[in-house]
Amino acid sequence: MSVFSGNAHRALADEICKYLDTPGGRCRVTQFSDGETFTVIEENVRGVDTYVLQPTCAPVNDRVMELLIMVDALRRASAGSITAVMPYYGYARQDRKVAPRTPITAKLVAELLEAAGVDRVVAVDLHAGQIQGFFNIPFDHLFAMPALLEHHLKAHYSGAVIVSPDAGGVERARAYSKRLNGTLAIIDKRRERANESEVMNIIGEVEGKRCLIVDDILDTAGTMCNAARALKDAGAASVSASVTHGVLSGPAIGRINESCLEEVIVTNSIPLSEAAQACKNIKVVSIAPLLAEAIRRIHHSDSVSSLFV
Numbered sequence: 001m002s003v004f005s006g007n008a009h010r011a012l013a014d015e016i017c018k019y020l021d022t023p024g025g026r027c028r029v030t031q032f033s034d035g036e037t038f039t040v041i042e043e044n045v046r047g048v049d050t051y052v053l054q055p056t057c058a059p060v061n062d063r064v065m066e067l068l069i070m071v072d073a074l075r076r077a078s079a080g081s082i083t084a085v086m087p088y089y090g091y092a093r094q095d096r097k098v099a100p101r102t103p104i105t106a107k108l109v110a111e112l113l114e115a116a117g118v119d120r121v122v123a124v125d126l127h128a129g130q131i132q133g134f135f136n137i138p139f140d141h142l143f144a145m146p147a148l149l150e151h152h153l154k155a156h157y158s159g160a161v162i163v164s165p166d167a168g169g170v171e172r173a174r175a176y177s178k179r180l181n182g183t184l185a186i187i188d189k190r191r192e193r194a195n196e197s198e199v200m201n202i203i204g205e206v207e208g209k210r211c212l213i214v215d216d217i218l219d220t221a222g223t224m225c226n227a228a229r230a231l232k233d234a235g236a237a238s239v240s241a242s243v244t245h246g247v248l249s250g251p252a253i254g255r256i257n258e259s260c261l262e263e264v265i266v267t268n269s270i271p272l273s274e275a276a277q278a279c280k281n282i283k284v285v286s287i288a289p290l291l292a293e294a295i296r297r298i299h300h301s302d303s304v305s306s307l308f309v
Helices: 010-020 060-076 105-116 129-134 145-154 167-179 222-233 252-258 274-278 288-299
Strands: 002-005 027-031 037-041 049-053 081-086 120-124 139-142 161-164 183-193 196-203 210-218 238-246 264-267 282-285
Touching (some): 027 060, 081 288, 105 129, 145 264, 167 210, 183 222, 210 222, 222 238
Parallel strands (some): 161 210, 210 238, 238 264
Antiparallel strands (some): 027 037, 183 196
């Protein structure tokens, strides 16, 4: 097999290759002066099982096109199979029509990947699990929970109150609560417009407790910081956050620095900006071993689901 990487997150690809004890696939992904993407696969891949690592993070459109063009190049080079490894699946938040005359871009991206020639997709903590149903090819949905739980146990979060920032994340919060022997709380909020939210009330007992808010995506950090403030106002002893994808766009870093969050734990599914790396409250947990093990098991036709039992 051979693991290739676009320009989105070469550091993660290097970690995965180190874990697998295999050299990274040689390819060159550049742009013409007009912005068009150009890719050259610089080794023979005829009959080879290939894996293309590319989180479709900012700049999202460039990363999506890089992935599609790399897949097309591998298909035309007669690769045995092509697996798109997408630690972060961009456009996942547009998974249904929320208003008339709006797109479902999560489905559009799925169709583009299939049309380009992808044989299998691997993603981590999808924003909506039903996105798997948008594909007519095998889809492996991985969870960052094992890597994050290892950090939480070392940081003595056992017995903490696990908080879901909205009703949609209750299943995720319950899973963490079960494994950390903690209790569960839910933030009831009302979203007035995109990227803005208003915290209404808290369901659960948090007074005097250590609270850990768990979510899949941390974008502008408005919801997270509002939830943290609501928990502190309700008497929580401390509040931290644990998220899989640290998008951290716009005013996110400033909000985190000014918030009452003790720490924000994110994975390296997305490369952090320099401002995020400089933020003392942000701690990064690597999911490279998880992705590498999944790739190894897929290549050897072993069980992937047993990673999360």
